Amino acid sequence: MELVYVICVGVLTFSGIFLCLRGRTFPVVVGLTMLGYAVNMFLFSSGRLHLNGAAVLGKAEQYADPLPQALVLTAIVIGFAMIAFVVILSMRARADLGSDFVDGREPPDTSKMIDKKRGQA
Amino acid sequence: MNDMFEIVISVLLVIGGIFIFVGSLGLARLQDFYTRLHAPTKATTVGLGSVLLASMIYTYATEGYITVNVLLITLFLVITAPVVAHILAKVAMHHQVKMIPRTRNREMVKLARKQLPPTATTGVEEDGRLP
Amino acid sequence: MIEHLPILPIIVPMVGGLFMLLPPFSGVERYNNRRVFAFILAVSQLLIALWMLQTVTQGPAMMYAVGNWQPPFGIILFADPLSAMLVTLNSFLGLGIILYAFAGEDRAGRYFHPLIQFQILGINGAFLTNDLFNLFVFFEVLLIASYSLLIHAGQKQRIESAVHYVILNLIGSSIFLFALGTMYGALGTLNIADMALKISSLNESNRLLAHIGGAMLLVVFGLKSAMLPLQFWLPKTYAAAPAPVAALFAIMTKVGIYCIFRVYTVIYGEQAGELADVIVPYIWPIAIATITVGTIGALSNPSLRGMAGNLVIVSIGTLLLAFALRTPEATAAAFYYLIHSTLATAVLFLVADMIGLQRGKAVDRFVVTRKLRNQVFLGICFFITAMAVAGLPPFSGFLGKLVVLQAAVTNNEKALVYASLLISSLVTIVAFSRAGTTIFMRHSPTKDVSDSPGISRWQFVGTLFLLGAIPMLSLAGASILSLTEQAASQLHNVQNIIEIMGLARGEP
Amino acid sequence: MLDFAVIFVGIVLAISLLLNVYRLFLGPNASDRLLALDTMYINSIALILVYGMHSSTTLYFEAALLIAMLGFVSSVAFAKYLLRGDIIE
């Protein structure tokens, strides 16, 4: 179980990170959400994996570690707030800047940009 | 646990399992969206109902009390599943998804997607392409 | 009330900020109510902070068990001279920028005052908590408040920089959680002092995990403090933010620095056995690279606020350098420098804002344009601030730089510290002289200044309030340095924290 | 016998989920994918309930109930998106 679990965490991290590296806001937001899943699973597993051990007194013989669960709950809520913010922010950016590129403008030709923008500073 | 209970539960579980499987199989192997739509909305719901019933009886058999609350899940699904199917059908008609050629009354979709009665003659022309 | 002091810097802005969302204070037309309330809140916070500072410098550090759950189980707030000092600094800065914002920035968009309170709350919380996960929560509070303040009265530039800032910090928060998972997975606790206690007796695997956790935390704190290579967000963000917000942001980077000092002195301190000072070897090159890049940026940036942002990066590099020295003396020096650089850069952002407002479309860019309307006042403010930031006497920057320089002991340390600080100082001087001569001396005579806005009363008050601190920091240098020295020596005395928390219980 | 039934349902559910995923990825229409997602929600409810029986606990009931409720909202939102674009208009 542990091995399968960490592989899942690894794959989620991989997907999340790859999407975070994209150039448009939507995939980045999706990537952040995905990364959030990976993070939550990772943090959750710091209390180790338990089957049939929900930390409700009297409902199991051996309880899972409740602390990481509580931490993950907090992390989920905060993550939700943050994702919500970044979603609306990317809509706002698209509205104000006219592009959904993360830099607010279409990717420029790098070599040109250096000369044009900074040359006469 | 009582043998009687065990048999009932097992049978219910197996039936449920079969229906769930049929639903998903139908989803996977039927040929167009409209026919696929039939399988999961009904078979899966029924299958799930069967499993829920098994679960309820199981709790009664092991704990000694009836957990009617699982029935609520069925109630919920019975209320919602048709809506989902209905609205997905709307989506499919709106998107003019392909249907198998032998479907009868295919042209009805043209009217239906515009929410026109079958008696209507206007409003079809501008977008009269058959799906 | 005195026993509740450590929680007050969190509760007061929280409750105050929330009250400002309610009918007596909310709504466009009730801005005056909000202002009066915000002012009262800021003053009372400053008084509370000073009271706390006095309490913990005269007596022992204060431990506050939230929910009455004792360490290591509950969340513990810990007010030692370091925390109290930084809370005071934050409250002081908060008061100044609130006054400045009365000039009109607070009416340019919704929720300005509540958000400022929440931002202050988050920063205070980060300074006060002794719990690693709670630190994460306060980080998020201060971050979300900063996101919202950054886009205050939205402008293209703000939105654009906010996208970068928010996304980078979201990734940073994820890394923080990875770090927390790793740390809990290895140590089974969240209390910083408890971690310090447990870290020395780990088995090989857990030691490896604690090492990795520490490295991850460095990324988190580094991103917050804008150390290289995580500094990219800063110049643009600070340049885009509304001026009072940028001024308040000046302390946000210092939260990262504070955490570096706290975490790596307490958890990975001398008592940590093999893990003692495990990240210090990374810090040296990072610090020097940070100073270098900040300096290059300050020299090349074509606007005053962009330059100021890069100077913030330089100050971060300097603080990291002081951290890398790892002696209580160096830590004390760093804290003095931290206070100075926070206030000096904050004022610089305000001054840049006032300058920008009077220069029409040129704003604060280094181009020839109309003359400033309040040339003299702005000139004096700019001059003092520039001298302070560049580290020229007699202002605080000089003293800050001096103490850091003096903290280098070995020849190698001296070579690195002297070279990087002095060269960056020189470049800063050059940059400021170019900026100053362009802004204050070159003007096109054809342009009319009559439509430039004058400096409002509140801008004047807010700026002078913060500016006044700069000479005071050097005049009262002796007492402030003795305070930072006390803060540093208590920080380095890890055993003391463990004892105050009552964690020592016979463990080795 | 009961064990056999539970294992049987488990296997059936696993295959069903894989079949759902097959339809989800292959589409070909957005409506097909949505239908597959909705079916997955329902199959997950079954899965959770079977787990509940397997581990003799009623703690999973709320999760199942929530999937039923929220899966519906989610499917409807997706469908509304496909129909109208703006789901809250």
Place this chain on the structure above:
Amino acid sequence: MSLFTVVALLLIGALVPLLTERFGRAINTLCTMIAPAIGFIYVCSLIDNVTSGERIVEYIEWIPLVGLTLSMHLDGLALMFALLILGIGLLIILYASYYLSDKEAVGRFYSYLILFMTAMLSIVLSNNVLQMWMAWEVTSISSFLLISYWGQKSESRKGARMALTITGAGGLALLAGLLLIGQVVGSYELSVILASGDLLTHHNLYPVMLILVLLGAFTKSAQFPFHFWLPHAMAAPTPVSAYLHSATMVKAGIFLMARFYPVLAGTDMWFLIVTSAGLITLLLGAYVALFKHDLKGLLAYSTISHLGLITLLLGLDTKLAAVAALFHIMNHAVFKASLFMAAGIIDHESGTRDMRKLNGLWRFMPYTATLAMVAAASMAGVPLFNGFLSKEMFLAETLHQHAFGFLSWMIPVLATLAGIFSVAYSMRFIHDVFFNGDPIDLPKTPHEPPRFMKVPIEILVVLCIAVGIFPAFMVGDFLATAALSVLRVEELPYYSLSIWHGFNLPLLMSAIAIVGGLIVYAYRNHLYRFQSQFMETDAKHIFEGAVQRIVNNASRLYAMFDTGSLQRYVAALLTFTIILIAQPLFGFQNAFSIERMQPISGIEITAAVIMCLAAIATVVFHRQRLMALIAISVVGLIVSVSFARLSAPDLALTQLSVEVATVILLMLALFFLPKKTPSESAPSRVVRDLGIAAALGGLVATINYIFITQPLASISEFYLANSKTGGGGTNAVNVILVDFRGLDTLGEILVLGIAALGIFKLMARIKLAMPTTDVRGRPWSTDRHPVILSMISQGLLPLALLVSFYIFLRGHNLPGGGFIAGLITSIAIIQQYIAHGVEWVKPRIKVDYQNFIAFGVLIAAFTGIASWGFGYPFMTTWFDYFDIPVIGEIELASALIFDLGVYLTVVGSTLLILAHLGKLSTPERPKVES
């Protein structure tokens, strides 16, 4: 009265001119002179004490921790400088009052000048090297302000910046040197340092300290190769040139060398460096001065040359050389200040400083011409004037040198050569300006200046003559005391201050210089022609060009480094993370253990496979955004189910409800954002990103595996043990949330609330174009609110509220709680929005969500504060059980109120976000997107 009072008085005096400016120039000038005058008189009153061997010391503690004290002393050297600073300063103020035009705001000028005077005086009076350094830097800054006084002119700004840069750089080097010295000696008190004997010269850091200190001195005193800033400082008003850039500030470097003479000099290194720099500067300055057509340019290079001379003297290996150096400091200050002031008068009265135009001024201003001639003669080293005496001593000392070994004979030869040029340029200053035919195209007709403008020159010229004729009487004691304090010996070697020492080699050298100088001047045109073959180099352009190039390169470097691309930033962040966390992993082999393993079944593997497939599908299909969204929903679903499976029902519930809210949000974004991502990443970029992602994914999985397979010794037992007894609930997770770690939850809902406020801010005045067709160009369906959906949704609302209440109530003891309940309520209401539309729902729910948020968090916070009333810390919870007839035992807990706060915040926040988001598109739909 004390030294401190003098400095403090001057500091206050810097404000006087600003305050008295409006009373007119005369009163302004007089008032400005009060403070320096008092200072001057006070210092004069101490002359006797000092010359009789007393050393006045004053001390105030400032920042003992860093060794910074306000420590002042007055010894011979300081006395000499103090008198120069204050005395010449007074004359300059008087002179400036006439020099500056009536239209100019002279208050600021005076203020800077007094500021400079204060700083300069502090340098010479300092008995603490750090304090001295502070003052040193302030002189650089006030010099910057004075040079840029006419800041509208480009050359003023550039000259000021150059001076600041060079002297600033030197100042920083000096600081480093002083810190090293202070740390070696163990004190920053000058008296301690000077008493440290050979400690410094024998220290292994001596070369470093020496070079750093000399860098400070050389830059300030314009020694080669740092001399170039001084001519450009001449852009300053002439009084400034006279005062700062000839008489005082540039002498600060000399002063520094003299100060540290006892502890740093005496080594080969010192002699080699100082002598060479001095000699080159001496020659270079003298030579270049001849070719300057600008009066002030000539004087500037002459100053450089004389500073070189003094430096050379300090570098020479005899004590008498040091005496000569001190003597020449005085003399140079006197004659050069008067020459500058004379040049200023010429400029002022004729409108130009170009010697090619200025001719025959004798006719117009004979009196000024006379004064200038006396001063120039002194500069040339003509007998009977003070310059001759110190130059004679200088020439005498050059004869006894061994510093250059076999080449030491070059020193007197080159010194004589410099003397020749010195005579030649002095000659030019007189002849070319006051004689040599008629003026050419002068902007004004010259005449004598106002009476009092000449007074400062007169006083100085009188001094030139008096010292020149009666040296011993005028400055004998004075010089001796200064020399004693520099050399720090009991007794000075013998020397004689008199005009006539008999026929000797130095006299011959003087004679050669004078005759040679006259000849050179006579044949100057040949020299000019020779010199004109070489390109004229302007240090200002070179320097500015260099700075500009550095800035440009910095910009280019910075732009290469920081392209403004978030993708690069993220890649940097992640790469940095990878490096940091991978490094410790290398070298560990035994990190894995397999002590604990949970069994796994086929269904779990299936779930894992589906999750991984969906995750990878999100990556593969990320350009088809809807597909990505569906795939990530699958991931979220499986994560929730996994939490349920792994004994975390609370997590499963929370994840599920958050998941739906997130997907709804993303769908809204999907509508307003483009539906597809164009394929624009270069393959190399994709490979790089895949690499980063794979590395990080692998590392995370590895780390996770390391701890997941190990036993955990954690603090959790405590929570399980105290959950019921201490927290009053059986659901340990919930009790942790609302009690053990309630502060986290309070912070968490605050974050949610703030996020909602921030989002609300973001939505203000947002202008989004509505796409009129979907991704394939199909128009939207016309059925906005399908009837069947509306019907069912309406029926579900009460049911959902009931479930939400159920979840809320049981949270403390069973999975559930305020947060999940809040989300269920919100989603149920959102469902109404989806089914009926904003226009329909909004007028029916008259609730201010903002108040919901505020009340929610306030309720939670006040639940915490309430415990203060019972004498407990914040958030100490309370609970009790009550037996109520019929109903039975119920539990009341403060945690429930806290959870109510959570519930309200969640409802308020999600609805504030989602319901208002719907508004974006409703009332005024910005139409078609092009």
Place this chain on the structure above:
Amino acid sequence: MSKFLPMPFHTVSLLIVWLMLNNSLSPGHILLGMVLGVVIPLVCQPLRIPQPKFKRPMKLFSYALLVLIDVIKANIEVALLVLGPSSRINPGFVAIPLDLQEALPITMLASTVTMTPGTVSAELSSDKKFIYVHVLNMPEDEQEVVDFIKTRYEANIKEIFEC
């Protein structure tokens, strides 16, 4: 009655659901369920669209039973169709004219049609006079389907609402 229980049907249903949720018949829960049954409909009141009342609620149960049996019976049929060769399936659309006029009854009918195997209600014409149904396996005579739905389900629903 209506003063204390403004919406008795809702109150009772919510009470029942509440007791089901809690698996309990304890007096406390009954009391709480009653309170919720009154409060929640009041809270939801503004969001309600007035609907025809269930005139014969008892009829509802027999109708539910009828549908349940149909569902189970026909599900087996569909299962066989799905498992068998797909060439046996002859799908088609059919439009069913409606006698019902109001939204709630129509919704009930549409849901029933969908729940019962072999038919999915795909669209409702905007004049609410026709409902389009997709039939999985269309008999030769389309009218069979129409008649079956109209007589077996629509008629029943009409009775329930007495319209």
